[in-house]
Amino acid sequence: MTMLLLGLLIVTLxxxxxxxxxxxxxxxLVTIWVxxxxxxxxxxxxxxxxxxxxxxxxxxxxxxxxxxxxxxxxTTRLIAFANALVGRFTGGLAMSNVSSSIxxxxxxxxxxxxxxxxxxxxxxxxxxxxxxxxxxxxxxAASSVVAPIIPPSxxxxxxxxxxxxxxIRLFVAGMVPGVLLSIAILALVYLVARRRAYPVHExxxxxxxxxxxxxxxxxxxxxxxxLVGIVGGxxxxxxxxxxxxxxxxxxxxxxxxxxxxxxxxxxxxxAVYLTAVIMIIVGAAQLFAWQLAYADVPRTAVTLITTITxxxxxxxxxxxxxxxxxxxxxxxxxxxxxxxxILHPVGVAMGIDPIHxxxxxxxxxxxxLITPPIGLCLAVACKIADLPxxxxxxxxxxxxxxxxxxxxxxTLFPWxxxxxxxxxxx
Numbered sequence: 001m002t003m004l005l006l007g008l009l010i011v012t013l014x015x016x017x018x019x020x021x022x023x024x025x026x027x028x029l030v031t032i033w034v035x036x037x038x039x040x041x042x043x044x045x046x047x048x049x050x051x052x053x054x055x056x057x058x059x060x061x062x063x064x065x066x067x068x069x070x071x072x073x074x075t076t077r078l079i080a081f082a083n084a085l086v087g088r089f090t091g092g093l094a095m096s097n098v099s100s101s102i103x104x105x106x107x108x109x110x111x112x113x114x115x116x117x118x119x120x121x122x123x124x125x126x127x128x129x130x131x132x133x134x135x136x137x138x139x140x141a142a143s144s145v146v147a148p149i150i151p152p153s154x155x156x157x158x159x160x161x162x163x164x165x166x167x168i169r170l171f172v173a174g175m176v177p178g179v180l181l182s183i184a185i186l187a188l189v190y191l192v193a194r195r196r197a198y199p200v201h202e203x204x205x206x207x208x209x210x211x212x213x214x215x216x217x218x219x220x221x222x223x224x225x226x227l228v229g230i231v232g233g234x235x236x237x238x239x240x241x242x243x244x245x246x247x248x249x250x251x252x253x254x255x256x257x258x259x260x261x262x263x264x265x266x267x268x269x270x271a272v273y274l275t276a277v278i279m280i281i282v283g284a285a286q287l288f289a290w291q292l293a294y295a296d297v298p299r300t301a302v303t304l305i306t307t308i309t310x311x312x313x314x315x316x317x318x319x320x321x322x323x324x325x326x327x328x329x330x331x332x333x334x335x336x337x338x339x340x341x342i343l344h345p346v347g348v349a350m351g352i353d354p355i356h357x358x359x360x361x362x363x364x365x366x367x368x369l370i371t372p373p374i375g376l377c378l379a380v381a382c383k384i385a386d387l388p389x390x391x392x393x394x395x396x397x398x399x400x401x402x403x404x405x406x407x408x409x410x411t412l413f414p415w416x417x418x419x420x421x422x423x424x425x426x
Contacts, residue, residue, distance in 0.1 A: 024284035047283045055157070055237060062154065064245050071252070071258070073252075089200065094189045115380045138392060138395035152223075155332050162282075172424055177363060177406075181363075225243070288341070315346065319361070320360070353414060
């Protein structure tokens with residue numbers, strides 16, 4: 001039964017190019033029909049039960065908050081503040097690109113959203129200032145992978161639901177890795193810009209930095225509101241997401257005064273579309289996880305892997321290799337719901353902290369977004385720059401190698417991930 005399920009899934013997903021959610025449903029239906037011992041009605045029941053979660057309401061609310069803020073003038077104000085802050089350094093515009101992604105990541109929660117939105121602004125501007133197309137693409141794509149690590153993160157919400165772990169702890173655990181990776185990317189951009197002698201902007205007066213900061217403060221305050229509300233126990237994750245929408249409307253209408261009724265409808269339409277895409281995957285994944293549990297696959301996987309190794313570090317290194325390969329051609333949320341039902345029980349059986357495992361999984365899959373040959377964020381940035389993907393490889397590889405080194409550090413030293421949630425939430 002399990003082999004038939006996986007075989008049909010691989011055929012429909014890879015060979016026929018059917019979207020993941022529909023591949024899972026089709027493979028599950030055929031497998032249940034062939035087995036003959038299960039009522040096919042279970043498919044509809046498991047799909048519904050997979051979506052019948054109060055926690056999952058956070059996804060559409062966070063997506064809507066990000067869409068509203070993007071249409072409320074937040075992007076231009078964040079970019080102005082980032083330019084004023086780091087424009088004076090060598091490669092200032094590239095560093096501003098990275099800084100804007102850091103600020104925006106706490107709002108969008110989506111790497112692809114960052115690449116699409118900021119790429120349309122920064123890539124043409126960087127090319128006009130003399131940056132190579134490849135470096136412009138690589139900087140934009142690489143800085144965008146921070147978005148699913150710094151809270152609020154859609155990937156962490158999906159992981160928490162699938163693995164039944166605390167989303168609050170996952171959010172807090174992602175903060176330190178997200179900041180460290182951001183600093184590392186900034187340092188790499190600066191070093192490359194110095195070596196290639198990219199342009200330097202004139203230093204901005206302190207007063208102008210202050211003005212741009214005040215203008216961007218309502219936008220910067222949103223991630224802080226989210227974290228304080230969650231960590232302080234004022235709101236649950238779902239309640240915080242609803243507060244974020246309310247805050248975005250207030251800022252867009254009364255502070256920036258750029259959120260019109262038309263823009264609100266556009267944001268709502270975008271959020272509904274993205275929610276549907278994610279939710280159908282989550283529902284199908286819960287069906288897939290149920291079938292794996294019914295076939296006793298998690299226990300079998302634990303037995304099989306422990307015969308190979310009982311060393312938790314070696315297991316994590318094996319997971320890294322697997323996820324890096326999977327992440328090159330599969331969207332992060334889809335990969336989470338496909339693989340976590342198998343990997344999570346094995347990791348727990350080996351004594352690995354499930355929160356640490358969650359951060360390692362998400363960071364892995366984020367790196368896949370910029371890893372050739374498919375890397376989704378890299379492909380989006382190349383399309384914006386009108387650059388063939390293969391011509392971006394020289395510039396993206398230093399960022400990929402940096403990410404791999406950072407991932408190795410997270411794998412070897414769990415305290416990087418765990419000390420903050422242990423400090424704040426115990």
